[in-house]
Amino acid sequence: MKTATIRGWAFVHKWTSLICTLFLLMLCVTGLPLIFHDEIDGALNKEVWTPANPGGPHLTLDEILAIALARREGDVPIFLSFDIDRPVVNVTSLPSIDAPPSDMLFASFDLTSGDVVPPADVGEGVMEFLLQLHTDMFLGLPGMLFLGFMGLLFVAAIVSGVVLYAPFMTKLDFGEVRREKSARLKWLDYHNLLGVAATGWLLVVGLTGVVNTLEKPIIDAWRYTELADLVSEHQGPPLTKAPASLDAAVARAVEAAPGMELQFVSFPGSPYSTNAHYAVFLHGKTPLTERIITPVLIDAADGSFEGRREMPWYVKALSLSRPLHFGDYGGLFLKILWAALDIFTIIVLGSGVYLWLAKKRVGEKRFLSEAAVPAE
Amino acid sequence: MNKPRNSLARIFRVPLILLAVSLAGLVTALLVEGHGDVIAALAVAAPVATILFAYFRRRR
Known part of the structure; x- marks a missing residue:
């Protein structure tokens, strides 16, 4: 040189x-x-939570949802997600479908009893700040x-x-x-x-x-293009009758995505779904595919399968960038x-x-x- | 200061090996689980071990 x-x-x-x-x-x-x-x-959260009836039968998702919505009169469900290593589901609800996110109510429930799981949030403030x-x-x-x-x-x-x-x-x-x-x-x-x-x-x-x-731009691009396509193909008037069983909808989605695991459900009218569908998101089971999620749309009126769409490449790139940045994927x-x-x-x-x-x-x-x- | 000049190949030999080994480890840890993870992490450890070795070698 x-x-x-x-x-x-x-x-x-x-x-x-x-x-x-x-x-x-x-x-x-x-x-x-x-x-x-x-x-x-x-x-910081030494107390290990254990389910009320370890190994016992699970309540149905419809039952859990009813318990969650009864905690605040008139709430509508937005998201439901599943913990990986314990029988716990998390429910997010809002007073109305277009209420601001600050009104969100989030709680975790024991699948074996329907009891609320206390949040393990000692020290969370500092970590959130960082x-x-x-x-x-x-x-x-x-x-x-x-x-x-x-x-x-x-x-x-x-x-x-x-x-x-x-x-x-x-x-x-x-x-x-x-x-x-x-x-x-x-x-x-x-x-x-x-x-x-x-x-x-x-x-x-x-x-x-x-x-x-x-x-943010990547997720927005996904929501407003590919996901929007999937959703608008099926977008109809809001549901007029009571929605079909959540359990049946989830079971139908799992059937439509063999070899995948449930991650979360987006309810009719929520940001990741249509007015009349459950959007069920599933992920793969290998280390490489467990961060790749696939949405399946289930008709909320009658529980029938509507469509399934792979993540576009740019969302996959984002999904793989996370572990490679955090270093949380190898013990x-x-x-x-x-x-x-x-x-x-x-x-x-x-x-x-x-x-x-x-x-x-x-x-x-x-x-x-x-x-x-x-x-x- | 009459040492012979190092060629580019010589200068970048070790750094290129470390680059290849650590990148392979970072990607492999994403693809495998269990024992494979440990081997992949050992590959990621190569640069760390090299730096520590260089630091302690002349300290004594």
């Missing part, structure tokens, strides 16, 4: 990093406890998209950093750190070593983070690695700022001529 080329890449690396560093530091610091969200919840800060800094969609842009700058900084690795390493072996010469050289060598060794993880977590910031060992790499990222960011300040002190020309060797 010629000196001018090195200086060009150094310019890109400097500015992309400088702009995103503060936000990336915030993301790394808030992300660290979020990796262990489930473990922290488990530790999660909000991490996703949108309390600024909603603009905040999310802004952090997505910071993520793109971060990716550009990684790529330019890898390019710059070459001229800085022409006289060094991999992993060599010049500890004795000066603090500046020592931190330069650590910065390069950590950055280049963690490049794969940094790119994956960075890029999937950017995809996750597009969640505790993978989470610990996520935490270690997160801490290394903090060191790379911190040493980067230090090197920028040190370079300003000695002058860029001397810094580069000391450390980077151009091709002759």
Whole structure:
């Protein structure tokens, strides 16, 4: 690489990093406890809930729904979802189908008794705060998209950093750190070593983070195009008579999607369904497909099957970006690695700022001529 | 400072191996369950182990 080329890449690396560093530091610091969200919840909520009649027969979904709706007179059901590892269903309802989301009533019910399951929410406030800060800094969609842009700058900084690795390493072996010469050289060598060794993880977590910031537009695109197509093909007048059995509708949907598991039901008139259908969402059973959901429409008047639609590719991409960003798909060992790499990222960011300040002190020309060797 | 210059191939040999191994691990952990997860996580651990090794090697 010629000196001018090195200086060009150094310019890109400097500015992309400088702009995103503060936000990336915030993301790394808030992300660290979020990796262990489930473990922290488990530790703070020691009381393990057990069903009233373990192994006993389950109430029907229609019975649970009746219990849920009786808790607030006149409510209509919006969503019903199923817990994975315990016999619990969650019901969300509203006073009317077009009431604002702030009026939502959410409760969990024991399938074996119909009792309300107390929420395990000790410490939830702090985790919620960290999660909000991490996703949108309390600024909603603009905040999310802004952090997505910071993520793109971060990716550009990684790529330019890898390019710059070459001229800085022409006289060094991999992993060599010049500890004795000066603090500046020592931190330069650590910065390069950590950055280049963690490049794969940094790119994956960075890029999937950017995809996750597009969640709202991606889900909206799905709702207003493909899902809307499926729904409008069948959109009719609102139900005039009492809806058909929920259990029968769910059973019919499971039949229509063999090899899949129930995830949630969207009721007639709710955002993910039509005026006259249950939309039953199911997911696959393998690690790869368990995040891919498929909606099945069931006529709410007579319980007959209406249609089924696969997720479009861009929603699948979003579904796979989540585990790859959160690191929650390979057990505790993978989470610990996520935490270690997160801490290394903090060191790379911190040493980067230090090197920028040190370079300003000695002058860029001397810094580069000391450390980077151009091709002759 | 009379060490011979490293070729690009030499400079990027270890980083490219680490990149390939860790990416393979990250994707494999998504595809498999059970024992496969541990092997995949070990692949993701390669860069972490490399960094720790480089740090402690000259400390003694």
